[in-house]
Amino acid sequence: MDSSCKEENGNPVNCLWVHGPIIVGAGPSGLAVAACLKEKGVPSLILERSECISSLWQQRTYDRLKLHLPKQFCQLPFLSFPENFPKYPTKQQFISYMESYARHFSIEPIFKEVVETAELDRVRKFWRVRTQDFEYCSRWLIVATGENADSFIPEIQGIERFQGPVIHTSSYKSGSEFKNQRVLVVGCGNSGMEVSLDLCRHNAIPHMVVRNSVHILPREMFGFSTFSIAVELLKWLPLRLVDKFLLLVANFTLGNTDRLGLRRPKTGPIELKNATGKTPVLDVGALSQIKSGKIKVMEGVREITKTGAKFMDGQEKEFDCIILATGYKSNVPSWLKGTDFFTQDGMPKTPFPNGWKGENGLYTVGFTRRGLLGTSSDAINIAGDIVEQWRMIKGFRTSCTSHILPSRTSIY
DSSP states (O other): OOGGGBOTTSOBOOEEEOSSOEEEOOSHHHHHHHHHHHHTTOOOEEEOSSSSSSHHHHHSSOTTOBOSSOGGGTOOTTOOOOTTSOSSOBHHHHHHHHHHHHHHTTOOOBOSOOEEEEEEETTTTEEEEEESSOEEEESOEEEOOOTTSEEOOOOOTTGGGOOSOEEEGGGOOOGGGGTTOEEEEEOOSHHHHHHHHHHHHTTOEEEEEOOSOOOEEESEETTEEHHHHHHHHHTTSOHHHHHHHHHHHHHHHHOOGGGGTOOOOSSOHHHHHHHHOOOOEEESSHHHHHHHTSSEEEOOEEEEOSSEEEETTSOEEEOSEEEEOOOEEOOGGGTBOSOOSBOTTSSBSSOTTSTTBOSTTEEEOSOSSSHHHHHHHHHHHHHHHHHHHHHHHTTOOOSSOOOOOGGGGGGO
């Protein structure tokens, strides 16, 4: 075995040369870029830490989840959603679409393969991707772990003292487990709103913490999705004018949310989304429950006590459990080494639409803060860029003697 396939201390490791790109992550982003590459005749290898594709959707989402945007804005390249799917597919329908997508393009990730480190070999100019079993090497590395790889757990004073259960929404499935319980939901994004609504429908008593300002928009306006209206208007009007229109309609249909303790940011919803990635809440029924008092809106938490919480406005209440609807974060800094392409938060430093390409064969997909529409754009761009290089070096064989996995020989 060549020295390029040895540990620094000289002990040999299982080394596998991958002729196409290595893709880290088998969520929608990883599947999309693998499909785009395959359509252009370029093989790839997907490494996935869990035992299934789209693990966020399959293992870490609540039962009542539906796509927030119409299906035409959420489909991946080269394969549409089935025509009989509703406008807003359910969680199970989306998972079935992802599974059909993988089958259609014969995408077979290697599951339960946790990437521990990935780093450029600056001498040989290829990427070394180390897992618990192997070291994979390739000219190209595609980071497809996305913005939502790991649960984000904020520091909340006293939370370790709370005697009841504390869970993140990634562990929440249904409000049926919380019947008649007083539940503190920390967070007022789409997840916080929907979990609170689900708790209401199962006769729980949710108290939702709203620490910052938030834009709430109706999911539909005039019978059309709010998102599709915004997309069309942006073709003809300046962004800030579109924001003003959206807020005008939102105030007319939803009323003044400030009176409910839901202060709107000074920056418009689309402008804020583009600048910070903060997504406006698309109301699917939670607002009416807030108006009726079934969902209690609370100010920020001052501290958690043994039996409940103290709030910024001086109130103190008891709760049976706490649900953290605090979102997710990228995990790229924990395993990708030797590059400054990403920020400390694990997001590309280069903003959309140019954040998909780094240097020395490094690419990223699914970090646009623009959902699956951004993922599709990234995937198409990456495949187009790599195929030109692939054609130039097709037939190239590394001088490193590789240890090939017998069951995977055909795809390298």
